Every structure is written in C-alpha cells, then in structure tokens.
Amino acid sequence: MTDFILVAGAWLGSWVWEDVAGELRAAGHGAHPLTLSGLADRQDVPAGQETHVRDIVDEVERLGLRDVVLVGHSYAGIPVGQAAERIGDRLNRVVFVDALVPVDGESFASMWWQGQPAFEALLAEGDGSWVLNAADFDGQDLDSEQVARIASGATPHPGATLTEPAVLARPLDQLPATYVKCLLDGAEPADDVAELLKSEHWRLVEMDTGHWPMFSQPHELATVLHASVRG
Template sequence: MAEFVLVAGAWLGSWAWDEVVPELRAAGHGAHPLTLSGLADKQGVPAGQQTHVQDIVDEVERHDLREVILVGHSYSGIPIGQAAERIGDRLASVVFVDSNVPADGKSFMSGWPPLETSLAENGGFWAPLTAADYSGQGLTDEDIARIVAGSTPHPGATLTEPAVLTRPLCELPATYIKCLLDGEEPSDDVIQLLTSDRWRLVTMNTGHWPMFSQPRELAQILLDAAKA
C-alpha cells in the first residue's frame, strides 16, 4: 500500500484533491491531501519556501507514513522536490503534476522575473487568477467557479526564497505529468531531468489543473506510479 501526500499549486488548498482522493482510497492506498501554510484554511500563517518544505515533511512524520508518494502540482513541485530527499527511506517516488521543479539556490521567481511586480502590487502576495485566466484549459464553467471561489492569495516569500537540494534531482524516482493544453513540451530543466533512467514522462490531454478537469484519469496515473 502506498501513502500519497498530495500538494496543490499556488492559491489552492487540500480541497483541490477532493475528486482524486476517493479514487486512491478505493484502490486501497492512503491519501493525505495537504494545505500548505498561508493558504486556504491556513491563511494568515507566515510562510516561506522552507516552511512549505517542512509542512510536507511534518505531514509524513506526524502520520509515520512509509512507501510515500509525494505528489506536487504546479508551484508545489518545488517544495515536494526538496521534501523528497528529506524524508529518506520513507519515500517511494515523486510525481510532478505539470509542475515546476526545484534547482538548488534558485527560487520559483528565478524563472519568472515579472512576478516581482505582482508581489509588490499585492502587499507581498501573488494574487489569484481570474475566471478568464482559466479558459482553454479543459475546465467547465463550474470547475472554474469552484477554483476561483476557493483560491486565496499566495505568500510571496515562498516564491522568492531559494530551494535547497543536497543531491541531484535526477536521482529521485519520479514521474512527470505534462498537461498538453498548457504546452506540448516540458520546460528545458524538466527535459534534462527526463534523460535520467529514474524519471518517466506521462502526458494528459487536458489543461494545467487536471485534478479538476480529469480527476479519474489523474488518479489512475498516480495508481500506476504506485505499481512502478
């Protein structure tokens, strides 16, 4: 039995996995959707990049989880990639869902300088997207309304603080899920990681938020990762 720790991307909380969790549990696995500090029901809690890494490590250790599959969507690929090496032999594998990946000494914002302006204009937070920003991503109007209603401002320090890695990310056993409506090719850093024999690529014909647009299909890919 695998224990999935599920971490959604910017602005979202554990609720984003509501349609994925039952599929994993029905297959006999543990599923632990996690809200990171400063978001959703933890809004107001001070948070930096390493806070989010520790949130993930704490979840694993608090429940004494073994055979852990860390799942990170979008922004959260950065903290799960760091947490993966910190939980040691508890880790089974990592699944990056159309996500960023950490690079030692670099932050989320390192690859996206215009974000600095957004943080300055929003009191140090990254403002949630509007409904129009979700068009063309395979989402229904109901999906979009749900995402917009549940989103909260994302703490800026988690985006500006650098990642800390003590070993090459390519050494992790990993699956990378590329959502094709958000671009047909992974980013250059992910393409390089995929040359490792420990990484595999899976594509989904949907947009950047597959836990809403194709939750059953996403769950099946996660279940396949547990068998790998």
C-alpha cells in the same frame, strides 16, 4: 498500501484533491491532501519556502508513513521536490503534476517566464502576495462551474514562498520520479524538466487536458498516480 501526500499549487489548499483522493482510497491507497502554510484554511500562518518544505516533511513524520508518494502540482513541485530527498527511504516516488521542479539556489520568481523583476511587480500589486488571475483558466479544459469552484476557494499566495530559493542536497535526477505533462498547458516539458527526464529514474506521462487535471480529469489523474507506484 501506498500513501499519497497530495499538495496543490499556488492559491489552493487540500480541498482541490477531494475527487482524486476518493479514487485513490477506493483503490486501496492512503490519500492525504495537504494545505501548505499561508493558504486556504491556513492562510494566517506565516510562510516562506522552507516552511512549505517542512510542512510536507512534517506531515509524513506526523502520520508515521513509510511507503510514500509525494505529489506536487504546479508551484508545489518546488517544495515537494525538496521534501522528497529529505524523507529518505520513506519515499516510494515523487510525482510532479504539470509542475515546476526545484533548482538549487533558484526560486519560483527567478524561474518566472517573464523574469524575476516582472514577478516581483506582480507581488507588489498584491501587497506582497500573488493573486489569482482568472484569465489563466482560458483554454485549460475547465467548464464554468469548475472555474468558479477554483476561484471561490483560492486565497492569495504568500510572496516569500515564491522568492526564497530552493535548497537541494543532491541532484534531483537521482530521485524516482514521474512527470505528468498536461498538454493543453504546453506540448513539451520545460528545458530543466526535459533534462531530468533523461535520467533512468524519471519517466514522462502525458495527459490531454489543462493545467488543473484534479478538476478537469480527476479519474484519469488518479489512474496515473496509481500506476506511478513502484511495487
């Protein structure tokens, strides 16, 4: 049996994986959705980038898992990618779901498409946290009920997790990895991901949906995750 640690992106908690986790369990896997510190039901816990990495590593160790697939959606690709190299031979594979990938010495903010000053201005507007903008859901294959579900469950994302840099001990292209590109959120992977996909250890899977496939296509996402397992 393979165990999946499922980590959602910014603003979200373990609750977003309910449908996907159910399908993975029905297929015989262990599924362990994780809420990162500072979010959802853990929003009162102080958090920085290293905190989120430790959240993931600690969950693997707490549960005594050996054959692990780490799944990081969106922002969560950054801490998941760092945790993947820290759990050593416990790792089966890491799956980045339409995610950012960690770059040694770089933060989420420094890789922000509008630049770090623009992102820091967003944090200032949110009193040090990143606040969800519902306009981001437009054109992402979500109906009104799904958008309402996400918006109602979202919490402000702690700013320090977004401005503190990632730390990698070795090149990310050496990890066994799958990158899931959601095509409605852009037809091509970002340049840093495209470079990693040149590695023999990485593979690309495309999904014809938007940035939140755990809501728009949970069955299809579960199928992709099931297929990612190295046997």
